[in-house]
Amino acid sequence: MVRWEPDAPRRLQKAALKLFATRGFEQTTAMEIAQSVGLTERTFFRHFSDKREVLFYGQHQLVEAFLAGVEAAPPDASPIEIVASSLTSAATFFPDELRANSRVRQSVIDENPPLRERELHKLASIGTTVAEALRTRGVDELAATLAAQSGMTVFGIAFSRWIREGEQRSMADIAANVLRELAAVTGNAAAPSEAG
Amino acid sequence: MVRWEPDAPRRLQKAALKLFATRGFEQTTAMEIAQSVGLTERTFFRHFSDKREVLFYGQHQLVEAFLAGVEAAPPDASPIEIVASSLTSAATFFPDELRANSRVRQSVIDENPPLRERELHKLASIGTTVAEALRTRGVDELAATLAAQSGMTVFGIAFSRWIREGEQRSMADIAANVLRELAAVTGNAAAPSEAG
DNA sequence: GGAATGATGTCGGTGACTGACGTCAGTCAC
């Protein structure tokens, strides 16, 4: 007989999402989440640095997918081509079966500013990591930062479209479209000093 | 005889920045900030929704500068030209005299993840507002969101360069350069579906 | 079979943040 059920973090995450979705994020205490899976509040905070973090458990693998995409790009690829490869790789983390689940999770996040903050921070943090990987490949700092952060912008927009009701395209397809549109939008940029 | 010193929020902000810079953000309690200007903790939280917010007092005007830049753009301007105008307008909020002050403030923010989160949220929030303004001008949703969020990326990078030690150029000049580089970087984008 | 390990529980605390209510100077109606 085992002393504890295994995989406490994932059990806590599932319980937290359910409680947040029904009762609301603020109205749910860490103690309630923990007790709903037979653990104590203290144990909750041993697995998650704070109450918000429980919704972001497993993000580590997403970062690695982005990085794998960077490394998969051919040696002569331009910065934005590397980012494109990175997005394609990351898109494998969002198969169609996950769409419904992602929708629920995102609706919880969208309704709670503290969770939005954490999400933006995660995105920016991935962007920094990808930029670092670009610099390792010889891309200069400004281009690397711009390409990586733009990639995160594309990713965020693509994801929000991917979970739209009625959307049929795959995450990879949407990301590709958004990235093309980014090129189109920025293509004719005028210097800001000309305006104002 | 006046009952209270005027402009409590600004006094609290100045005291908070000084304390955060010397003692650290976490090591400074809201009560200490309040007491250092002769107020109570309760009054601190009447002016600021949370402890982090004290460092972002006055951001409202920055948003309005961005929006003024949007409105100043000619009617036939492309989305990215409108964003360029917006950046130029916002740049007036960062005259050279503010550089030293901005450096101190930013070093506090950079060293504290909770403050970084709040900053990213503010930036994204301005981006959403600018995107909304673009849509009002007839820009379609995708282009508006891309242009506005890219503008925030440019703004963030430009600001971090503006406060670099030894940097001489104005905020407007740097922003113009970064925006040009964005166009160059995204110019040759390949579809992500080709890679990976 | 005893020691080390690792995940958990227990206890007591700090500090962010809130709601309810009291205080008091200025202001304005009458």
Added chain:
DNA sequence: GTGACTGACGTCAGTCACCGACATCATTCC
């Protein structure tokens, strides 16, 4: 000029996120 009203603040008591220190006990390793 008195009384109602308002606005900025103080006081008090509470909830909850989060942490450090220490105890517990099944499993594992020697």
